Amino acid sequence: DTEVTQTPKHLVMGMTNKKSLKCEQHMGHRAMYWYKQKAKKPPELMFVYSYEKLSINESVPSRFSPECPNSSLLNLHLHALQPEDSALYLCASSQDPDSPLHFGNGTRLTVT
Amino acid sequence: GENVEQHPSTLSVQEGDSAVIKCTYSDSASNYFPWYKQELGKGPQLIIDIRSNVGEKKDQRIAVTLNKTAKHFSLHITETQPEDSAVYFCAASTAGGADGLTFGKGTHLIIQP
Numbered sequence: 665d666t667e668v669t670q671t672p673k674h675l676v677m678g679m680t681n682k683k684s685l686k687c688e689q690h691m692g693h694r695a696m697y698w699y700k701q702k703a704k705k706p707p708e709l710m711f712v713y714s715y716e717k718l719s720i721n722e723s724v725p726s727r728f729s730p731e732c733p734n735s736s737l738l739n740l741h742l743h744a745l746q747p748e749d750s751a752l753y754l755c756a757s758s759q760d761p762d763s764p765l766h767f768g769n770g771t772r773l774t775v776t
Numbered sequence: 777g778e779n780v781e782q783h784p785s786t787l788s789v790q791e792g793d794s795a796v797i798k799c800t801y802s803d804s805a806s807n808y809f810p811w812y813k814q815e816l817g818k819g820p821q822l823i824i825d826i827r828s829n830v831g832e833k834k835d836q837r838i839a840v841t842l843n844k845t846a847k848h849f850s851l852h853i854t855e856t857q858p859e860d861s862a863v864y865f866c867a868a869s870t871a872g873g874a875d876g877l878t879f880g881k882g883t884h885l886i887i888q889p
Contacts (some may be wrong), residue, residue: 668819697876706865706879707820720876754819764810765877767819 668768676774685771687738687755696738699754745775778803782880797883799866800848806868809849814863861887
């Protein structure tokens with residue numbers, strides 16, 4: 665089992681809903697990431713937090729809002745999503761920005 | 777930005793045979809090349825990685841080779857087993873992932889019993 669824990673495993677939401685995805689790691693890693701993966705495609709980077717500071721925003725729409733309350737937790741707040749936002753959302757962490765990434769098993773999001 | 781090409785998209789081999797997956801990258805500044813295995817319903821799992829100051833790395837049945845001049849790297853799996861069936865992604869980045877990994881499009885490896 666992965667040491668990066670994501671909740672919930674599955675989420676169905678309407679376009680007017682507000683929901684949050686959560687990610688937790690207790691490996692002492694100081695960099696955390698959100699990736700989006702569509703079916704039969706590779707993961708695409710959305711956000712990077714390095715030492716709890718947002719260091720890269722890959723021009724993701726504002727309906728996705730990341731939050732890093734502390735070095736162990738990472739949230740992704742969702743609001744007014746579109747059906748095309750349906751995907752697997754993956755969280756990853758690394759010991760520091762120069763270390764390998766370890767992924768969680770993702771949250772499967774369906775927007776109706 | 778970085779562009780990573782991966783081939784083949786699907787690879788079917790007999791159990792016990794070897795499998796080779798190849799990737800090329802475009803940015804000569806890339807210096808970190810991990811390989812991930814993704815099984816159905818799970819996140820990508822790091823299986824091996826190599827940095828640009830090394831030409832080859834091996835871990836039991838898995839090996840990765842890197843040719844910096846040609847900008848390509850390969851994954852070699854020997855003595856394949858049914859549990860090796862999965863989608864494999866190569867990736868490239870600078871600074872070990874701080875700027876994010878650029879992934880190849882993936883190879884669906886099928887091990888035929």
